[in-house]
Amino acid sequence: MSVGFALLGLLENGPRHGYDLKRSYDEAFGRDRALHYGQVYSTMARLLKNGLVEVESEPGDGPERKKYAITHAGMTDVAEWISRPEKPEPYLQSTLYTKVVLALMTGRDATEVLDAQRAEHLRLMRVLTRRKTDGDLADELICDHALFHLEADLRWLELTAARLDRLAARVRP
Amino acid sequence: MRARNWLFELALGARMSVAGGRAGWFRLGLIAVGVGLGVAVLLGAATVPAAMAASNARTDARAIDGYQDLPRADDTMLTSHFTTRFEGWSISGELLQPEGSHPPVPPGVSSIPGPGRMVVSPALARLLDDPANGLLRDRWDAEVAGVIGAEGLSGPAELFFYLGTDTLSTEHDGRIREFGTPGAIVRDPVPMFVLLTLVGMVVLLIPVMVFMAAAVRFGDEARDRRLAAVRLVGADAATTRRIAAGETLAGAVLGLLIGAGLWVGEILLAHRWGTGALSFYLADLRPVPSLVVLIVIAVPVVAVAVTLSAMRRVVVEPLGVTRMSTPVRRRLWWRLLLPTAGVVLLWPLYRGIDEHSAGYEIQVVAGMAALLTGIALLLPWQVEAVVGRLGAGGSPAWQLAVRRLQFDSGTAIRAVSGIAVSVAGVIAMQGIVTGIESLYTRSSASAPVRYGVAVLPGSSLPDRSWTAALDATPGVHDYRPLRIVRLDGATLRIGDCALLSQLAEVGECRDGDVFGLDGAVAGTTYRLGDTSWTSPATTRAVSRAEAEPTSGETLLITPGAMAGVAVQPDDTNFYVALDPGVPHAMEHLRNSVARLDLQAYLYSYGNDTVRAALAGMRDALLAGAIVLLVLIGASMVVNVVEQLRERRRVLAVLVAFGTRRRTLGGSVLYQVAVPVVLGMVLAVAVGSVLAGVLMTAVGAPLTVDWFGIGATSGIAAVVVLGTTAAGLPILWRLTRPGNLRSE
Amino acid sequence: MTTTVGRGTPLLTADDVHLSFGETTALRGASLHVYAGEVLALMGPSGSGKSTLLHCLAGILTPGSGSIRYGDRDLARMSDTERSTLRRGAFGFVFQFGQLVPELTCLENVALPLRLAGAGRREAQRRAATWLDRLEVADLAGKRPGQVSGGQGQRVAVARALVTEPAVIFADEPTGALDSLNGELVMKLFIAAARDTGAAVVLVTHEPRVAAYSDREAVVRDGRVREQEPAR
């Protein structure tokens, strides 16, 4: 899912070819796993179908010569996605990272992304904390497990926030 | 390799001691000054015996033994000792009258001056050359023919002369064949002054030693914290001890240098300002070499030993310093050993001093030293015992202070023990000086004597010569003769009522009255040459005026009671009243007397010399004590400041909790005041007892020296308040909110 | 969840607070509300001004401009004495470490704020003892801070903050020096006790798990506060 939003976000700065998209994505997010071209193709196809992007044709047809542009609906979708906190769950990093980088690349306030996410995490953590304080040992152990994971996420978020400036310098086009 | 490491560690310690910036230097400076003071006093003490010996050797070489049975010969000479005073200076000399062509020559002199000529010491020459001292030149009316060389003088400031004369006679004066007769000088014990001087030295020396011991440990808490940091990077316990030793060594070595410097200043001062018998040539002021070596080695060794023994109670761990959590309770018994020894040594003095028993002064000095050092030992125990019993009730300020002292009272005590020891010493000294003074001032305080000077002629001149000379002396307001008839077992003193009332408490007196002193009663018949005289029935027993010496059975007789009895007095003294309004009246009188009779003796009732000497002693003592107290005060400020620094976080938290600054200031005050007050109590007690013993020993009346107690307590209070006041700005600075931030 | 707290008029309000330490500007327009009885977590990066803001709220530091109101009184307008009195009565403090007076026993440490406020010794120690008991460190009463563990010491510090039953407790990283288990225990006892007495808590922390004991959080960033709306 987040790949789609990421590609959409990349288009916010202007129309690109599929190949461009793959390169930009790999540079910004593809640390662990580069995107296959086929993946770009299929994702763009779905976005096209949903009306979030449109294709600008260029002379010398061929699949790799297609230029994609984001539609108005696409822009709204990206904005909504970036600012919506993720439901706290373990191993969110890649999504959160994508959001933060996209926010930076598109000139949004990345700290807001972080703050919103922190609020969301804390909300869940409070629930867990309360359950654990009121419950028995089993509850406590289970809640603690979740709490430690959530904490790790949040700490990572804080860390990211502290390094936003350096990150911004790297990802801004 | 090993040695190199050790050197490195010692040097590291030295460097670390000043790493704290200004505060570090200040602390090092204080240690150095403390040690330096001690070293200076020690070096001084090592110098005195040598200097005294050198000076005594020279006076021995010119000693005159006038009681030999010698026939007149070509190499004999008549001599007579002469002393006089001039404007507060004591001048002495020998009158010389050779009997042949080869008289003995005293050291420092090339030839015996002829009659009317004199050789003088350089100091006396300067005095005589001063145009302002015309009256002194007139005294002998002699021509200065030369200067006495250094080998013939006790010291550069000695006022001494040899005067040639032709007026001596074998009847009164001694005959000599040589100078420097062995055993001629029996140094009179003057026990009081020897005792006072020695006691004074102890009183200054012991607190300085105590202060020195405390100085070595200045700032050791900060050092322990630094050492903890060193342990963190891998130093082992032995290394930290060597580093600590290095820190102390830096201070001790610097102290040695400062001490040497102070000592040089000391001897220059002694050389420049030493007067009379206590003046020395620079060459005399060479400390005993073995003692110097001992000082140079012992001081750093002791300093390091003190540091290391102090570290026994502290565990320096990488993460900080732990005072032994169950602190060793201070034990009393061994702390009592020294004071007990002191009491045992001093106890015999309670029956008075036997001046003739050899070594009594050593006993006194050792006893005092033991008692005073005992204070320094007893104080920590006392403070711990008292503070431990103090409830932490009362205000929070009190509670904070008491708990702090219960937690660690060592630092506070170390500073205070110096104060306590010096206060005890000063009180003892002050007490004894006051006691002795009262011996001398009682009479003059009760009634001012009318005839302040007695002239005791040394040769038999007709009364006429004396009356003529006295009449001609400016400033002589009035004088009375006192005729003295010495009989077997009794003395008759004949003078008019005005004079007799000065000699005894005669009460109502009319010409014709007779008074009996010291067992002289009415109806006793005395043989006077061819006639005899019986004391009349009206003879009243009276008591001596206090300023008068005892003279055995004495009758005080007004001339009317002897009318018609032909009596030849053995002596005639003249009691002279000087006009206080005439300047230099006393010097004029001395001149008149000396001109007429070089060997006449002048007795002045004022006794200002004794009092001046005592006052000087007291001033010196007080000055020394004050300097010491100021230093101790400075060290206490350092302690307080360091302690506050260490606690800055706690202080900031207390302020956050809304603690009033008044409370914090109050706790600092209590924390300083409690040990000082306890120290003062101990000091006043020991000091007063000591003073009592010493007063009994010299036969002075027992008095409690409220002035001394008041003055020293006042100074102690000033030290407490001053220390607190000096600590407050730091306290205010440290309790500013910024300190809530963790370092 | 965020239950009944955080309604009505705020107990403590910071309004557009600016504060500089010489060249460094620590607060630049910070505003914050603390409601009665709530636990408010102050989070944010290091050096962002959390401690400074906390100290301003507590009347330890005076803002350069802006106001701190406690009830209807402006702390900046009060004299030092008045603020001290306020801190003695209405506020309590827990810090990261090093806050207990090393020479006093734990019991005396807890009794100290009461004594400073004028209570008698007996009464102060009695109340202190009940608080030590509530924080499950009653057995440490006679020990000195140097003889207890960090977590125990921190619980003693919490007891000391609560003993005057203040309206607000300021806690600056109270678990910062503790391991997670100890920190957790301290927080549990701390927050439970605070809720019992109805004290508001302003809690500065870096640890999300500690912040999870709060009712809401405010994020300090570059000397400004982003405050989460109190839940309705």
Ligand SMILES: Nc1ncnc2c1ncn2[C@@H]1O[C@H](COP(=O)(O)OP(=O)(O)OP(=O)(O)O)[C@@H](O)[C@H]1O
């Ligand atoms: N007493 C002071 N003197 C100078 N600067 C200070 C002082 N106190 C704080 N600062 C500065 O003000 C800024 C905010 O400090 P503050 O202690 O409030 O940060 P913080 O958010 O509590 O950080 P941390 O989470 O690391 O404790 C920092 O830049 C700090 O350097």
Ligand SMILES: [Mg+2]
């Ligand atoms: Mg902070």
